[in-house]
Amino acid sequence: MRRVKAGEVDGFEPIVETYKKQIYIYCCRMLGCKQDAQDAVQDVFIKAFTKLHTYEAKVSFSSWLYKIAYHHCLNLLRKRQVRMRVSRLIRSTGHADSVEQWVALFLAATMMVGSANVYAASNASTSVPQAKVAVSTAKPEKTSVSFDDRIKELSNKLKAGQMVAYYVADQEYNRLDEIYFTSMGFVNTKYADYVAKAKALNAPTLTKPSDLPKSYSFQNAIIYLKSPERTSSLYEKLDKELRAKAASGEKFVYSDIMKSNEASAAILNFDKGKVKLQVVASYIVPEQPMGGTPVPQKKPNEKKETIVINGVECIYTTDSKGRDHLDWVDEEQQIRYSIWAESAKSDVLNYAKKMIAK
Structure with a gap:
């Protein structure tokens, strides 16, 4: 995480691979539509990447990511x-x-x-x-x-x-x-x-x-x-x-x-x-x-x-x-x-x- 925040963009790919299935399942449950969930997952990770500089280790990264997914799905x-x-x-x-x-x-x-x-x-x-x-x-x-x-x-x-x-x-x-x-x-x-x-x-x-x-x-x-x-x-x-x-x-x-x-x-x-x-x-x-x-x-x-x-x-x-x-x-x-x-x-x-x- 520190490497990604320091500017190593390639380091974000393993993060996506680690959490994409969990976020997809979560979005499916909220949206009730697989296609909408697939689109939402992409948007969630883009938002997470662009706001990564605001993430603090006081909370787990997964909790922070789920919060972004929740608000995005709620808006949809x-x-x-x-x-x-x-x-x-x-x-x-x-x-x-x-x-x-x-x-x-x-x-x-x-x-x-x-x-x-x-x-x-x-x-x-x-x-x-x-x-x-x-x-x-x-x-x-x-x-x-x-x-x-x-x-x-x-x-x-x-x-x-x-x-x-x-x-x-x-x-x-x-x-x-x-x-x-x-x-x-x-x-x-x-x-x-x-x-x-x-x-x-x-x-x-x-x-x-x-x-x-x-x-x-x-x-x-x-x-x-x-x-x-x-x-x-x-x-x-x-x-x-x-x-x-x-x-x-x-x-x-x-x-x-x-x-x-x-x-x-x-x-x-x-x-x-x-x-x-x-x-x-x-x-x-x-x-x-x-x-x-x-x-x-x-x-x-x-x-x-x-x-x-x-x-x-x-x-x-x-x-x-x-x-x-x-x-x-x-x-x-x-x-x-x-x-x-x-x-x-x-x-x-x-x-x-x-x-x-x-």
């Missing part, structure tokens, strides 16, 4: 869980075409841990009475009803501005053993209505330039609701009550419907014939500590370039298998902005120039 599970919940709920809403696109946008813009969001169309503000936080038990009509079906039924009960918490007491389905939220946001077909609703919900602001790129027209604005943070008293209360209810034997429990007073993200949709341009703003959510150094995901179909617009550094990503996008963060590092369009780089850059203040 969170990402997987979010994608599954959001995509399933989206398919249940009947808005698959437009919202499926949003899933890719939102997951790229911010890591939404422990929540899923759908939306309700609206031309004006919707007022929803505040509901008390109390726990009910799901009682499906048939024992064959899946957890996905129950979540779909639950989300279908929501009106704009409402959310509900649920818990699935099933280790295979809910590997992270966490409570989750599903909510119904807002869609405004008038920009002025969106501005008013965004202000009321403290949503990240998106400005529609007075002169849009040529031939584009505004379609709608979507506001996504914010789920309670894990450190909040509301989250802790719900977590405790849902688990207590599940302890009686029910596999699926949920809270009463609640009103949400905050938003987590917003999106403006523009069309130019078949070309769709989407502008996304989302509050930056810190990722959970993983241990080691994050390893960028390899995407051979993507090519990135840095572009400075009005003094702001932006990253333009060309995706041969999807839509291109331009990304940047605000000066306070609190909001991430993205503009997405397929094969319309000049339009994306023109919009960004109008949007980013000099």
